[in-house]
Amino acid sequence: MSQLFTSPDVPQVLTTTLSIPYTLTPGGAAGQFLAGLAERRILGSRCEPCARTVVPAQDVCGRCGEQTPDLVELPHGGTVTSWTAHQGRVVAKIRLDGADADLLHVVAAEPGAVEVGDRVAADWAAEPTGWITDLAAFTPGRARSGPAEATPVARAETSVEMVPYRLDLTYHHAYGPYYGRMFDELGSFSRLMGSRCSSCHRVLLPARAICDVCFARTDQFDEVSDTGVLQAFSVIHMEFVGQTRKPPYVYAEIVLDGSSTRLIHTVAGDFDLADAASTLSIGMKVKAVWKPESERVGTLEDIAYFEPVIP
């Protein structure tokens, strides 16, 4: 087996972040609770049969299952009933005065300085954004504001109905020796390297350790041409989250000359992508169009796209 170009002591790692946008719908009571925070009011809901007030306001009583249409405005002070430290911040359950259940929130204090039973009061963000952080934190020793006791209020006209939200997941993906060599070759020499099966001698691209047909180990790297044959394609017209290209574009399965497997890449060139379905055909020869050398970073994206070879 050939040696890797990079030192095996320095693992090649791809760090990438999946960014997923969501639109959260808080719901009736929670939407009113969030809208209330922007006005520096803390709204809970009251279940009369259970004689319980909970905060944040909820549409249905968690104890008896009845609807709880009655909102109450709560004082801005309470007592820490339990707490934990998370990433250096204190997260606590706080029993607001007049409430019968705890509110989970941040306490603006060092972890060593908080005790169960401490009195805390609300601190507000200077600029409301329609999110729980409009109530910035609870601070020990701060003077309590808001109403003197839990006070019934009418349902407000204003409600936060949608909250844009983005979930970012960062991954560190270790290439390992096979992908490592392949990307190394791409980055250093703009060369496509597959791995050859020791038993059936098929060349696999992307390179990998085990043949997917006979399950034997691959035992050498072989260079694969940047020309090949179009085996299948789809014209993408639909837009969706996470797309790296603007539709229309063509995703294709291409068997490169010297390879036994299909590589997924895009096909473009001197034709109208909207007419791709009639321009392209299965069995057509294609060749790689590489990005300018200054833009190559050692990934399959160094190939901008494959273009049809017109004989």
Ligand SMILES: [Zn+2]
């Ligand atoms: Zn109830």
Ligand SMILES: [Zn+2]
């Ligand atoms: Zn094999």
